[in-house]
Amino acid sequence: MGWYFSRQTRDQLIRELIEPQEGENARSEVIAHALRGNVLWSVARITAKQAGFMKLAAGDSINVIRCDLLQGSGGEWGHKPLDESMHPYYYSCPLRYLDMAPVQSPEWREGVLAHHARRRMPASVA
DSSP states (O other): OOOEEESSOHHHHHHHHHSOEEOSSEEEEEEEEEEETTEEEEEEEEEESSTTGGGOOTTOEEEEEEEEEEEEETTEEEEEEEEGGGOOSOOOOOGGGGGTSOOSOHHHHHHHHHHHHHHHSOOOOO
């Protein structure tokens, strides 16, 4: 997927990304979100409106971890939408989100755990 830009502030873009979304096949509701620099992490509950969407029965839901990269340019803000299944090469996802959604990429989750383990290590003494 590419980048999507619009004439809005960073805060407006973030609000838009965490608002409930209603589509023809599904509805999406963000149940948790966190900003880490210019990476917006969220857990979205996707509810299928039609059988077969994301392999769900109509009315069934699944939680997914999303990663929206944010970038400003020329008075506009844009985002690049990613999710766990794409193995985004960003690992600052809050640890508690891993318990909120089924595993889509074990390798990515290992990277998240390693990232947080490194952050907990004391700085080396020079």
